[in-house]
Amino acid sequence: xxxxxxxxxxxxxxxxxxxxxxxxxxxxxxxxxxxxxxxxxxxxxxxxxxxxxxxxxxxxxxxxxxxxxxxxxxxxxxxxxxxxxxxxxxxxxxxxxxxxxxxxxxxxxxxxxxxxxxxxxxxxxxxxxxxxxxxxxxxxxxxxxxxxxxxxxxxxxxxxxxxxxxxxxxxxxxxxxxxxxxxxxxxxxxxxxxxxxxxxxxxxxxxxxxxxxxxxxxxxxxxxxxxxxxxxxxxxxxx
Numbered sequence: 001x002x003x004x005x006x007x008x009x010x011x012x013x014x015x016x017x018x019x020x021x022x023x024x025x026x027x028x029x030x031x032x033x034x035x036x037x038x039x040x041x042x043x044x045x046x047x048x049x050x051x052x053x054x055x056x057x058x059x060x061x062x063x064x065x066x067x068x069x070x071x072x073x074x075x076x077x078x079x080x081x082x083x084x085x086x087x088x089x090x091x092x093x094x095x096x097x098x099x100x101x102x103x104x105x106x107x108x109x110x111x112x113x114x115x116x117x118x119x120x121x122x123x124x125x126x127x128x129x130x131x132x133x134x135x136x137x138x139x140x141x142x143x144x145x146x147x148x149x150x151x152x153x154x155x156x157x158x159x160x161x162x163x164x165x166x167x168x169x170x171x172x173x174x175x176x177x178x179x180x181x182x183x184x185x186x187x188x189x190x191x192x193x194x195x196x197x198x199x200x201x202x203x204x205x206x207x208x209x210x211x212x213x214x215x216x217x218x219x220x221x222x223x224x225x226x227x228x229x230x231x232x233x234x235x236x237x238x239x
Contacts, residue, residue: 024074031067035107036060036114045075045092045153046127052094052151053125060118060140065101072096076155093152094124101144117179118143128153128167130188131222135171140179148172154224166224173218181210187222 025043039058045051052073073094106115118140124133131151137143153167173183184207210216 026072028070029068032064034063035109036116037064037067041069041071043071043073043094045073045094050127051075051092051153053123053127054094054096054149054151055121055123056096056098057121058100058119059116060102060104061107061114061116062105062118063103065103066099067102068097068099070095070097091152091154093150096122096124096147096149098122098145098147100146102140102142104141117141120145122147122149124149124151124169124171126151126153126167126169126222128190129169129222129224130190131167131169131185133169133171133185133220133222134182135173136182137175137177138180138182140177142178143175145173145175145177147174165228168224168228169220169222171218171220173216173220175216176214177210177216178213179211181208181214181216183208183216183218185220185222 023045027041031037037058037060039056041054041056043052043054045053054071054073056069071094074092076092100120102118102120104117106113108114118137120135120137120140120143122133122135126132133149135147137145149169149171151167151169154165169185171185175181185205186202187204189201189203206220
């Protein structure tokens, strides 16, 4: 009887631990071929207008020479004391890497004809620091790009009297495109301003639209404050 009670107690503790654990998401894919492709990825680390959000959509017909995507995301558990060591800086985050080389051409099958130039849209939102990034290509006859994005929000409630980074959104964009490109970012105050009738003050904005044949390189850093440097810079980056 005592042994059965011990077993039940262990099972109950395991169930509680699973209920309080963080949600972790990971996907790695590699696709090559000829035809029509439609892709949609939607990731959210918190409910509503909180946490980190990522939306990736791609569609088009033709030759998929290279398509590699790696995605990793994790949300903060509701009970931070159960999942994070004392003195650590708990966070929710999304790491996203996309390497694409796409060429447009119409394709026909028994099910019909597919004739769509390539569209690749990426939107990343960091509600913790009020930052958003958009990378979009449309009407693309040729698209070769490498995109690396990481976004995270830190929960500093467990750290006392320590000025800490509240969040980070960083992007490294490198592309060659024949078509239309749109790249932009916005930085706004996460707290609504009563003097602006509940709107969020805007601190920075960069929007660039290109139509034609272009080679694009951009590196974007949007930090919660100046203390983010020691935390966000990766000494062993992807190659």
